[in-house]
Amino acid sequence: MHELDLRGIDLNLLLLLNALIEQRNVTWAADRMHMSQPAMSRALARIRKLMNDPILVRGGDGLMPTPRAIALHPQLKRLLNDITHLISDVPFSPQLLTGCITLAATDHEMIVFLPKLMSLITQDAPQLDVMVIPLFNIAAECLHDGSIDLAFGVAQATLPSYLCQELLYKDTYITLMRRQHPAGNCLSVEQFSTLNHVQVTAVGNSGGSAVDIALDKLGLHRRIVLQLPSFITAFAVVAASDLVVTLPASIAQRYAIQSDLVAIATPIDCPPINHISIWSRVRDADPANQWLRKLVREVASRVES
Structure with missing residues (x-):
């Protein structure tokens, strides 16, 4: 294998390469590195020749990094970070x-x-x-x-x-309902499954939750009347209706009192969160x-x- 001679390489190109991959725009990368757009264009041409790869190509939303650029970027970031610490004699201070x-x-x-x-x-x-x-x-x-x-x-x-x-x-699960809810404050798993539920899909995925998986193992199913991306909205809906919501205790207990909700034990065995x-x-x-x-x-x- 041919050994690369680093003496003939301008290592400043690594900084410019990182800026180009992150900005995906020659003008923005130039502004970030405090240089002119023509100078950055010339640097990109040198990087392409050095790497034997286009690095950035035209896509539907402007310039896009090539597969090789995407693959090398984490290693490049790590390398630049290591170099910074290597030559820095200033102790780290968050201030x-x-x-x-x-x-x-x-x-x-x-x-x-x-x-x-x-x-x-x-x-x-x-x-x-x-x-x-x-x-x-x-x-x-x-x-x-x-x-x-x-x-x-x-x-x-x-x-x-x-x-x-x-x-x-x-974390563990607890269930919230409004005060004077007709179901009362002590539920069997069968009663729990017959209630109308709110589900908070916090990460944009409405797939089966741990609660539904546990119910399925018991041969039971609950009706999810409302799916929401927000916990705060769920508290307001449950406080104004006969719907219930089952949530991690770390957040449910914070808002149960101020939303005038009753917290009860969720009557199913779910793994910890x-x-x-x-x-x-x-x-x-x-x-x-x-x-x-x-x-x-x-x-x-x-x-x-």
Whole structure:
């Protein structure tokens, strides 16, 4: 195999390559790197020659990275991060952090984590901004390349090898209903299955939940009258009707009293809900990401479920 001579390569091209892949636009990449658009176009031509790959090609929505560009991007991010730490002699301090971090979370995790997490972030890193986006299937791709710093979700399947995860806390289910509900506040599993239910589909998937799977094993079925993407709306609907909703205790108990709802034990045996944080291996050794995960761990230790 021919050995590559690094002395003949401008390593600054790696920085420009990263900007091009992330921005998917030559002009935007040039602005990010504080250079002119023609200069970035010339750099792209050099990168294409070096990599023997187009890197960016025309697509339906403008420029799109090639399969090779997508494959090398996580390794490129890790390499640039390692170089930064290698030559930096300034100890990490969250007080010096600027810019914006991106979190991906379900409605549930936003409610449970965000208030206390933001309090800690603004204390430790007052110059740092935070963007929170909904956790949908596309988040896994964004986590892969490191454009999302941290995601929160429920452990449901084995994650790809390029992602890391940490168990934050375990949760259980409880059922909420309005006061003076005709069913009373102590239900058998048969009675539970005959009620009209609200289901919160927090991640945009209306497939069978753990509750429905447990009922199916007993040969029972419940009617889901209303599916919603929002917990807050579910509380309002249940308070004004004879519908009931079964939710993780960590969020249900927070709002039962203020929504004037009664919390009762869910009369079926469901496995615990494992709430996890997820991040890219690209960011695993990043001190800023480690600091963020430490704050999340601190908030999770206080969650009541």
